[in-house]
Amino acid sequence: MGQVVGIDLGTTNSLVATLREGRPEIVPNRSGRRMTPSVVGLDRTGKLVVGDAARAQLASAPERTVAEAKRLMGSGEAVRLGDRTYSPQEISGLVLRALKQDAEHHLGTTIDEAVVTVPAYFTDAQRQATKDAGELAGFKVERILNEPTAAALAYGLDRLDDEALVLVYDLGGGTFDVSVLEMFKGVLDVKASAGNNRLGGGDFDRRVAAHLRQRIEAEQGVDLAADPVALARLVVAAEQAKAELSSAELVTVSLPFLCAKAGAPVSVELELSRAKLEELIGDLVRSTLGPVEQALKDAKVAEKDVSAIVLVGGSSRIPLVRRIVAERFGKDPRGGVHPDEAVALGAAVQAGLKSGALSAKTGIMITDICPYSLGVEVSKRAGSQLVDGIFSPIIPRNSTIPVSRTEIYSTTSDGQAQVDIKVFQGEDRLVRNDVFLDQYRVDGIPPSGAGAERVAVTFTYDVNGILHVKTKVVSTGKEAVLRVERSAQRMTPPERAAAKARLDEEWVKAPGAPAASVRPEGSVSAVDAAPGAPAPSVRPEPFDSAPTAPVLRSGQEKSKDASPASGAEADELRALAQAARARSAGAPAPVADRLERLASELERALDAGDPAGAASAGAELTDVLFDLG
Numbered sequence: 001m002g003q004v005v006g007i008d009l010g011t012t013n014s015l016v017a018t019l020r021e022g023r024p025e026i027v028p029n030r031s032g033r034r035m036t037p038s039v040v041g042l043d044r045t046g047k048l049v050v051g052d053a054a055r056a057q058l059a060s061a062p063e064r065t066v067a068e069a070k071r072l073m074g075s076g077e078a079v080r081l082g083d084r085t086y087s088p089q090e091i092s093g094l095v096l097r098a099l100k101q102d103a104e105h106h107l108g109t110t111i112d113e114a115v116v117t118v119p120a121y122f123t124d125a126q127r128q129a130t131k132d133a134g135e136l137a138g139f140k141v142e143r144i145l146n147e148p149t150a151a152a153l154a155y156g157l158d159r160l161d162d163e164a165l166v167l168v169y170d171l172g173g174g175t176f177d178v179s180v181l182e183m184f185k186g187v188l189d190v191k192a193s194a195g196n197n198r199l200g201g202g203d204f205d206r207r208v209a210a211h212l213r214q215r216i217e218a219e220q221g222v223d224l225a226a227d228p229v230a231l232a233r234l235v236v237a238a239e240q241a242k243a244e245l246s247s248a249e250l251v252t253v254s255l256p257f258l259c260a261k262a263g264a265p266v267s268v269e270l271e272l273s274r275a276k277l278e279e280l281i282g283d284l285v286r287s288t289l290g291p292v293e294q295a296l297k298d299a300k301v302a303e304k305d306v307s308a309i310v311l312v313g314g315s316s317r318i319p320l321v322r323r324i325v326a327e328r329f330g331k332d333p334r335g336g337v338h339p340d341e342a343v344a345l346g347a348a349v350q351a352g353l354k355s356g357a358l359s360a361k362t363g364i365m366i367t368d369i370c371p372y373s374l375g376v377e378v379s380k381r382a383g384s385q386l387v388d389g390i391f392s393p394i395i396p397r398n399s400t401i402p403v404s405r406t407e408i409y410s411t412t413s414d415g416q417a418q419v420d421i422k423v424f425q426g427e428d429r430l431v432r433n434d435v436f437l438d439q440y441r442v443d444g445i446p447p448s449g450a451g452a453e454r455v456a457v458t459f460t461y462d463v464n465g466i467l468h469v470k471t472k473v474v475s476t477g478k479e480a481v482l483r484v485e486r487s488a489q490r491m492t493p494p495e496r497a498a499a500k501a502r503l504d505e506e507w508v509k510a511p512g513a514p515a516a517s518v519r520p521e522g523s524v525s526a527v528d529a530a531p532g533a534p535a536p537s538v539r540p541e542p543f544d545s546a547p548t549a550p551v552l553r554s555g556q557e558k559s560k561d562a563s564p565a566s567g568a569e570a571d572e573l574r575a576l577a578q579a580a581r582a583r584s585a586g587a588p589a590p591v592a593d594r595l596e597r598l599a600s601e602l603e604r605a606l607d608a609g610d611p612a613g614a615a616s617a618g619a620e621l622t623d624v625l626f627d628l629g
C-alpha cells in the first residue's frame with residue numbers, strides 16, 4: 001500500500017510531510033527544498049514547469065506563468081498560460097502532481113492518498129475544487145483539513161499534557177485564518193474559526209509594487225502600463241523587499257534595465273523603509289483583527305483567557321503583524337511551531353491518525369467545526385405578503401463536525417407537487433449577500449391543501465467540510481440524497497476524466513516527468529447528478545418558512561417579488577412597524593429592544609426605498625410577533 005502524506009497546498013508555497021517513527025517531518029522536493037512554489041508555467045518550448053523553475057520565469061514570462069491559483073479555486077475563472085487555458089483546479093492539480101512525484105521519489109513509494117489542507121474559511125466550492133485538484137494529480141484526497149487546525153495539531157503534538165486555550169493566527173500568502181482551540185490532555189477542540197480567504201502577503205506585495213511603480217513613473221517620467229514584464233518584475237521585487245524589511249529597517253530595491261525611455265534602457269534604484277511598508281499595508285494588517293474578534297466572540301472566550309497565541313504563515317514574520325497581535329492581547333505571541341511548516345506537519349499527523357500509524361488513544365485527537373452557517377433560501381410572511389430571499393440557517397456556524405441537522409418545511413399552495421431547495425452558506429439574513437452553493441428539486445409530493453404536506457431537509461456537514469443534503473417527504477417517507485456537487489464550478493466526472501487525460505498527456509512531455517507517475521483513471525468517486533436535481537435552466541422557486549410553520553413554495557408557482565412595490569404593501573409594512581412598537585410596551589426588555597430595533601430598521605428601509613431590506617426586517621418582525629403570540 002502506498003503512503004498517506006499531508007500536503008499544505010499554499011497560495012505561494014506548498015509542502016509535503018509524512019510521519020517517521022511517530023513524528024511528522026517535511027519531505028523535501030527533488031531540489032532538496034522544503035517548500036515548492038505553487039507556481040506553474042510553460043517554458044520556452046511549451047513544456048509544463050512547476051515549482052522553482054516556474055517561479056524563476058514569473059518575472060520574465062508573466063504571460064505563460066501563473067502564481068496564486070489557489071485564490072481562484074472554486075471561482076471557475078480560466079487561467080491562461082501562453083495559448084492554453086486551464087481551470088484553477090488543473091493548475092493546482094499540476095502543483096500537486098509535482099509534489100506527489102517528488103515525494104514518491106524521495107520516499108521510494110507510491111502516494112495514492114493524501115490529507116490536503118485548506119483555509120478554514122474556504123467555501124464548499126473551494127473545498128470541492130481542492131478535491132478535484134487531488135484527483136487530477138492522481139491521488140485521492142483522503143481528508144480535507146483546515147489549515148489552522150493542522151497548525152494546532154503540530155503545536156499540540158509537543159504539548160500533550162498542556163491545558164490551554166490557544167489562538168492560531170495564520171497569515172499566509174493569500175489567505176488569513178484564525179481559530180480558537182481548547183487543548184486538554186491531547187484533545188484539541190476547535191471552538192471557532194473566522195478569516196478572510198482573500199487576504200495575505202500577495203496583497204502586501206501588490207501595495208508595495210503599486211507604490212514603487214508610482215515613484216518610478218514620477219521620477220523617471222515613464223509609463224509602465226503597457227509593460228507587463230516590468231510590472232511583473234516590480235511585484236517580484238516588492239515581495240523581496242517586503243520580506244527583507246522583516247529584519248532590516250531599510251532596503252534598496254534594484255531593478256536594472258526595468259524599461260526603456262526614448263529607446264534607452266532605464267535602470268532603477270529605490271530605497272524603501274520599514275516605516276513606509278507599515279504605512280502601505282497597515283490597514284490590511286489591522287483588518288485581521290476583525291476575524292480575531294469574531295472568533296473570540298463565537299468561542300465565547302475573553303482575550304485574557306487565551307493562554308497561547310500561535311502565529312503561522314510566512315506573513316506572520318512581519319514585525320507589524322506581531323506587534324498588532326501582541327498589542328491586542330497584551331502579550332507576545334509564542335514561538336514553538338515553524339511558521340512555514342506547521343500546517344504541513346499537522347496534515348501529516350492527521351494522515352497518521354487516519355492510517356493508524358498514530359493512535360488516537362495514546363496520542364492526540366482533534367475535533368473541528370464548520371466555520372460558517374449553512375442553510376436554505378426561504379420566503380417569510382411579512383404582514384400578508386410572502387417575501388423571498390430570506391436565509392434560513394440549518395447548521396449554525398461553529399457547530400462541531402461532523403454535524404447533522406434537520407428542519408421541516410411545509411408546502412404553501414394547494415396541490416403543490418414539488419419544491420425547490422436552494423442551498424446557501426453565509427451569515428446574512430438575505431441570501432443575496434450569502435454564497436450560493438447548489439439547488440435541488442424535490443418532487444413527488446402528494447397533492448393536498450396548502451401547508452398540509454411537509455418536507456424534512458437534513459444537512460450533514462462531514463469531517464472534510466463538505467455538505468450532504470437529504471430530503472424526505474414526511475407523508476410518503478420518500479427520500480432523496482443530494483450531495484452538494486453541482487455547484488456552478490464543480491467538475492462533472494466526465495469533465496474531470498477528460499481534464500486528467502489532458503494533464504497526463506501534457507505531463508509526460510514535461511521535463512523530468514517520468515511516465516511511471518501517470519496512472520490510468522481508476523474509479524473516480526461517484527458524483528452523479530443528484531436524483532431530482534433540476535436542469536440548470538430551471539429557475540428555482542424559493543420556498544417559504546416561518547419558524548413555527550415554515551412553508552415550501554411550489555416549483556411551478558410564480559414567486560412573489562420581494563419588493564413591496566405597491567404603496568399598499570409599503571403601508572402594510574408601516575402598520576406592522578407600528579404594531580410592533582405597540583406590542584413592545586408590555587414585552588420583556590430584550591424582546592422590546594428587538595421589536596424597536598426591527599421596527600426602526602423597517603421604517604428606515606421603507607424611507608430609503610430599499611425593498612429587500614424592508615422585506616427582510618418585516619419578515620423578522622413577523623416572526624417575533626408570532627412568537628409573542
Ligand SMILES: Nc1ncnc2c1ncn2[C@@H]1O[C@H](COP(=O)(O)OP(=O)(O)OP(=O)(O)O)[C@@H](O)[C@H]1O
Nearest residue numbers: 010011012013172173174175201243246313314315
Ligand atoms: N520574512 C518574511 N517577511 C514577510 N513576509 C514573508 C516573509 N517570508 C515569507 N513571507 C511572505 O509569506 C507569504 C507566504 O507565506 P506562506 O508560505 O505561509 O503562504 P501560503 O501557505 O503559500 O499561503 P496561504 O496559506 O495563504 O494559502 C508570502 O507572501 C511571502 O512573501
Ligand SMILES: [Mg+2]
Nearest residue numbers: 010172313343
Ligand atoms: Mg499556508
